[in-house]
Amino acid sequence: MPETNTPLNRDQIEAVVGEETAPDKLIVDDWHTHLLGPKAGPELSLHGIDQMLTYHYVRRKLFGAGHIDPDTFNSWDLEKQGDFTWQKLFLDAPSDAFDEGCRGVLVALEAFGLDPNATSLETARQFYADTPAEEIQRHCMELAGVRRIVGTQDVFNDQERAYYTDGDWDANYLSGFRLDELVLHYPRAVGKLNAWGYSVGTDPSETSTASEIRRFLSDWHGKLHDVVYGACSFPPNCQVHDLSTQEGAVLHHAVLPALRELKLPFFMMPGPIRQLKYKWQDAGDGVGLCDMFPYQQLLRHHSGNAFFITPLHNANQYDASVLTCHNDNVMAIGHWWFNYHPGLVEQDLKMRLEMTGDRFIAFNSDARVLENLIPKWRRFRQVLAKVMTDKYQDLHDTGRHVTREGIAKTLQTLFDPDRFNHIA
Numbered sequence: 001m002p003e004t005n006t007p008l009n010r011d012q013i014e015a016v017v018g019e020e021t022a023p024d025k026l027i028v029d030d031w032h033t034h035l036l037g038p039k040a041g042p043e044l045s046l047h048g049i050d051q052m053l054t055y056h057y058v059r060r061k062l063f064g065a066g067h068i069d070p071d072t073f074n075s076w077d078l079e080k081q082g083d084f085t086w087q088k089l090f091l092d093a094p095s096d097a098f099d100e101g102c103r104g105v106l107v108a109l110e111a112f113g114l115d116p117n118a119t120s121l122e123t124a125r126q127f128y129a130d131t132p133a134e135e136i137q138r139h140c141m142e143l144a145g146v147r148r149i150v151g152t153q154d155v156f157n158d159q160e161r162a163y164y165t166d167g168d169w170d171a172n173y174l175s176g177f178r179l180d181e182l183v184l185h186y187p188r189a190v191g192k193l194n195a196w197g198y199s200v201g202t203d204p205s206e207t208s209t210a211s212e213i214r215r216f217l218s219d220w221h222g223k224l225h226d227v228v229y230g231a232c233s234f235p236p237n238c239q240v241h242d243l244s245t246q247e248g249a250v251l252h253h254a255v256l257p258a259l260r261e262l263k264l265p266f267f268m269m270p271g272p273i274r275q276l277k278y279k280w281q282d283a284g285d286g287v288g289l290c291d292m293f294p295y296q297q298l299l300r301h302h303s304g305n306a307f308f309i310t311p312l313h314n315a316n317q318y319d320a321s322v323l324t325c326h327n328d329n330v331m332a333i334g335h336w337w338f339n340y341h342p343g344l345v346e347q348d349l350k351m352r353l354e355m356t357g358d359r360f361i362a363f364n365s366d367a368r369v370l371e372n373l374i375p376k377w378r379r380f381r382q383v384l385a386k387v388m389t390d391k392y393q394d395l396h397d398t399g400r401h402v403t404r405e406g407i408a409k410t411l412q413t414l415f416d417p418d419r420f421n422h423i424a
């Protein structure tokens with residue numbers, strides 16, 4: 001293969017892009033997950049065959065097909081849930097894992113040398129009983145090509161807060177300071193904030209209350225490990241720019257001033273509709289198309305803040321890319337949940353490249369179970385290699401020189417969150 005800065009022939013591009021997008025070359029940070037290291041304990045750090053099989057991307061298929069009522073399923077222990085799911089979705093015909101959730105289980109099993117056609121989970125469970133969790137984690141990160149993992153730190157969750165306060169942190173992880181409870185459920189948050197010694201009132205726009213909320217945010221920024229952003233999801237109709245709404249007031253008077261002072265971006269996730277099917281738990285959330293006007297206004301009113309945006313409704317991914325074109329303080333990021341499917345990821349990646357050049361973060365896994373990292377990143381790298389090959393061949397056809405060095409640099413840029421230098 002030619003030297004790194006030698007112009008490639010058109011027929012060399014595919015192989016070079018394939019090499020440069022591989023997990024042993026393109027090693028990146030996973031900028032949004034729900035993962036924690038094994039030191040957090042088995043309830044906060046999920047791994048193993050039964051956790052893979054009860055991941056809500058899989059569970060929703062079980063409930064959607066009417067194989068079991070959620071109340072009964074939720075009453076079972078984890079292994080019974082795993083056995084039932086394996087039988088219904090992987091053994092009983094038809095059991096073709098076209099969906100990314102079930103396919104992901106098979107990819108992870110194969111990656112660990114386990115049989116994706118096994119008639120029982122006994123061997124897989126024995127493997128996990130014999131393998132230290134840290135080894136599982138290391139293997140998942142290596143196969144996924146992930147250097148560090150940004151989690152979801154919700155300090156209003158009592159179990160999580162205890163770990164963040166007294167637990168032994170795993171240096172593979174960075175913190176995503178999650179603020180849904182504060183922003184979307186402020187009346188509920190008031191009680192906890194006061195119990196923790198922050199004298200907040202019911203009106204977040206009131207000067208002393210706003211100041212105390214900012215003090216809470218600053219204190220926990222110091223307690224959490226390596227916070228890289230503040231984050232919040234928003235229901236479809238949320239008027240984030242409107243100061244007459246509670247959400248708008250908390251953001252305007254407290255969250256955004258605090259993040260700006262801490263030089264942290266704000267990671268916005270518009271679109272989830274929570275608990276449409278309450279008994280399905282996290283498998284029962286839905287999606288709504290968002291009016292993006294509020295987000296346009298928020299970016300304008302807070303030009304000194306940096307923002308990431310990842311809409312859940314796929315049609316809003318277009319809006320997110322357009323926002324990037326007329327604002328220097330926002331970047332679109334990744335694909336998650338209901339828009340993390342190869343077909344949608346490919347169309348979004350092409351759209352972002354064609355509309356913005358490289359002004360986005362290409363992918364984050366949103367993984368909940370450690371093994372999710374393997375299929376999610378492997379699948380994305382397949383799409384990335386396909387799209388980037390097409391784009392570099394297209395560039396080559398313009399007469400432009402394409403080099404291995406240039407490809408590698410651009411790929412790293414697509415995962416570099418620190419591109420708001422003049423802001424955060």
Ligand code: HDL
Pocket residue numbers: 034152233269272282336337366368
């Ligand atoms: O709000 C979020 O961050 C979502 O990712 C939810 O946690 C959701 O349950 C999920 O895991 N989606 O992939």
Ligand code: ZN
Pocket residue numbers: 032033034336366
């Ligand atoms: Zn998430």
